[in-house]
Amino acid sequence: MIKIFYAIVLILSLVSLIVNKNKTEQAYKIAIQKLLNILPSLLLMVILVSVVLYFTPDKTIVNLLGKNNQFLGVVLGLFFGSITLMPGFIAFPLAGILLEKGVLYMVLSAFTSSLMLVGILTYPIEKDYFGAKVTIMRNSISLVITAIIALATGLAFGELF
Amino acid sequence: MKTKRLIISMIFVVLFSIFVYISHQINFVPGQEISKNALDFLSNIIKVFPGVFILIGLFEVWIKASTIEKHFGKESGIKGYIMAIILASTTIGGLFVSFPVAYSLYHKGAKLSAIFTYISASAVCRVPMTIFEISFIGVKFTLVRFFVSLPLIVISSKLLGDHLEKHNYTLAPGK
The missing domain is CATH 1.10.287 (Helix Hairpins)
Incomplete structure (x- = not known):
């Protein structure tokens, strides 16, 4: 690549x-x-x-996302996805492991989407280009969008009802 | 302001270097692992960033502002968002690569809502990443993500961009 x-x-x-x-x-x-x-x-x-x-080593993420009920799982997925940063070639194999362990699709979605869309660790760079206000607004909006994607994924895979 | 920020960053870098050095001297394992993380991440960045910035340099020199205004500017309408998504799909790296690209687009005449669309879309629909995602989690998962996220991204980018433009928000030049 x-x-x-x-x-x-x-x-x-x-x-x-x-x-x-x-x-x-x-x-x-x-x-x-x-x-x-x-x-x-x-x-x-x-x-x-x-x-x-x-x-937040991989082991911790696997343990926490795998052991909780669906809504807590989604919240934890959003949390870890937001505070960490990893390239796709690490994140998706990790998601594959989580899937094999029986983690719900909606939890995976919360984790991988917020990993890509919400960047707390990229704050110094984003702020340099766009200013603090816009950076905070964009990331807040992204967090909401990520939560909606996770719920939609839950619906699509029949994990909500 | 700018120099103040530079000094703060440099203090952090120096303190971090000292921390890494001492960790290796006294075999402090957490410190060694942190320094390994830093090197891994830094090497990822070093692989991508020079190429990205060369492309940005070529873009700034060769692409006319009128071209960007036409395709991404205030008069571009819906097409501006579609162009932003298409451009986003070809992006590599992560959010931190799309920031400088978006910044240059803006200064060539792209509207704010188009560059916000570009940034968020580059997070969800980069082609190489998507292929990877499908192979590990499955195509249905990816399709749900696309169909839910892209409309939301465009709508929220438009709201945010219009709101900021109404308040005469501009991005500082010279980055």
Whole structure:
């Protein structure tokens, strides 16, 4: 995946270079400048993520999501999904394990959707670009949407009634 | 303001580095695990971010503001949201990749509601992630998620964007 991505980046850069050398130089300068601008918040996010992940290991998540009734499960799913951050290639295999352990689809939905949509750990970066107010509003709305998705999933899989 | 934030971040980074160093010296296991988490996550970011920012740089240099205004701007109507979702489906990484992309789109003339749609849609319908999700949890699960989340995302983004634009909210330049 990442190889295809960088192949695209390389091809576009080369095309840009052939068409206009100055513009390409400028594009790379913009890229470096933007990367440097966000670097402090990025490092802050890395520190936050490393500490939070230590306190919420996969085992804890599997145990807590698997052992509770449906509504508490959804609430815990929303909670862990919101406070943690993990790439899809870790999150979905984990969700697969949870499914095998008999965790409800609606709990998985609460967990994976809030993992992707709600970002408490990405707060430093989001705030840098959009300001604190908008960041808090967007994440609050996302949390509500995630809860609705979880309930709809529960309905679709017959887990609610 | 900006330098103050920079200094705070740097203090955290220095304190964290000292914590990691001491943890390794005295074999403090939680500290070692935390530093391993940090390295894992950092290496994930280092893989993705340079490419993302090069694309953003090329985007800023080559794409005309009028093009973005036409497809994502205030006059784009429903098409703006559809374009935002299509663009979102091609995004890689996570939320933290879509923030800088959305920010650049905005400064090229995209409306606020379109960039909020883009950010949230990139969280739920990135193509590579979706393929992964289907293979581990199943296609019905993913379809429910799509059909429920996308309308809600568009509606809430429109409400939030319109509300902010009514209050003359603008994003600070220079990030």
